Amino acid sequence: MSRATLAECFRNTVGTPPMTYLTEWRLALAADLLRQSDATLNAVARQVGYGSGFALSSAFKRVYGISPQEHHSAAPTRWARCHVRLGGQRDRRSNARAECGSAEADRGAA
Numbered sequence: 001m002s003r004a005t006l007a008e009c010f011r012n013t014v015g016t017p018p019m020t021y022l023t024e025w026r027l028a029l030a031a032d033l034l035r036q037s038d039a040t041l042n043a044v045a046r047q048v049g050y051g052s053g054f055a056l057s058s059a060f061k062r063v064y065g066i067s068p069q070e071h072h073s074a075a076p077t078r079w080a081r082c083h084v085r086l087g088g089q090r091d092r093r094s095n096a097r098a099e100c101g102s103a104e105a106d107r108g109a110a
Helices: 003-014 018-036 041-048 053-064 068-073 076-085 092-100 103-109
Strands: none
Touching (some): 003 018, 018 041, 018 053, 018 068, 041 053, 041 068, 053 068
């Protein structure tokens, strides 16, 4: 089976291209690790397959719209609701801001 055929079959079955799925899965795993442990960003990045904390941070912010540090310090119930509600959606960044509010908005409301 060719790479293009495999990618097409994967997309038809799962609903997203393989690399998008992999990125989302790795970032979801990183989000859980950041929330549940005191591991450093570099340690979490290595665990989920990123070469550096900077690479993980860039991808995390691009997809979720907040930095890993903001995620780590955010109220667990707020992020858990957003994380579950946004699962499987392609444009999580705009959805996260629209549905869950940005971190700046949360700080202003506190």
